[in-house]
Amino acid sequence: MINLVSDTVTRPTPGMLQAMMEAEVGDDVFGEDPTVNALEAKVAALFNKEAAVFCPSGTMTNQIAIKVHTQPLDEIICDEYSHVYQYEAGGYAFNSGVAINLLKGKYGKITADQIEAAIKPEFDWLPKSRLAVLENTCNKGGGSYYTLDEVRPISKLCWHYGLKLHLDGARIFNALVETGETPQAVGEQFDSISVCLSKGLGAPVGSVLTGDKAFIKEARRFRKVMGGGMRQAGYLAAAGIYALDHQVERLKEDNGRAKKIGAVLMEMPYVSDVRPVKTNILIFDVKPPYTADSFLEKLAEKGIKASPFGPQTVRFVTHLDFTEDMMGRVIKVLEELE
């Protein structure tokens, strides 16, 4: 089976497994796991932040960020496609007691003007606009990304109005290998950043949340209360360190393969739209009589697995375990379908 369901399906590489086996560990709840400490220091330094905290998932890092930045009855502002709204089970309301103000962006990207128009004036009967969340790359937007030139007016605006700005950077490195921008420069534009190690970076588990010292101190308390305090987590952190050292540049290959498949799909008579392919996510619509489900069944018969993303919409995600050879096979199947 060729699996294009998500970039979370990857297995650790031999080098990564070796690094995990050799990890020095301790009890991280007591702050005594040297490998977790090294990973946190590494991510903080990468984004030019003061501190970081290692968590089991990107959902947890996002939820903790929302919790630390807000009070109940506040409001968060984000694009309607955002992971924090779509795929975190409504956790912003459950964990933080906040309202959400959804904006209609373009391929998941919003602008400073849209945020400015969404910020609520202070009245007793309105929630307080407190936090904006950007997603880079944007999953449901088809892997679209913000450049720093697009982010700068947003951070300026947010800080002018006293809002915090959080980056859901689950796939930030997929964007950075395209733009050539540095994580340090990204770090300057956000109060907090969440990075997934278990997507394109290829680690089995884990995300890191980074920000200033006071923010991360609070984040550690909420990680504990959410059940995310792990003990000899250094075995997992070692995978993250290995990924950051060895598996960032290769994200360009994933992006390139998605673009190549996207170009093929654009020529296919059964495809009505392909979202602009910017990184490793490819979202497209199939024409009737196909539905997403019937199209995916056809692919499954040919040994290719992917996800439905709407009644007519299909998502492919390229990743570490999707090789050049597999890409050739996928393109052949797509060209032969009618």
Ligand SMILES: *Cc1c(COP(=O)(O)O)cnc(C)c1O
């Ligand atoms: C995957 C993902 C997350 C976090 O997901 P987990 O599965 O909880 O690690 C957050 N944001 C985006 C955009 C994602 O794609």
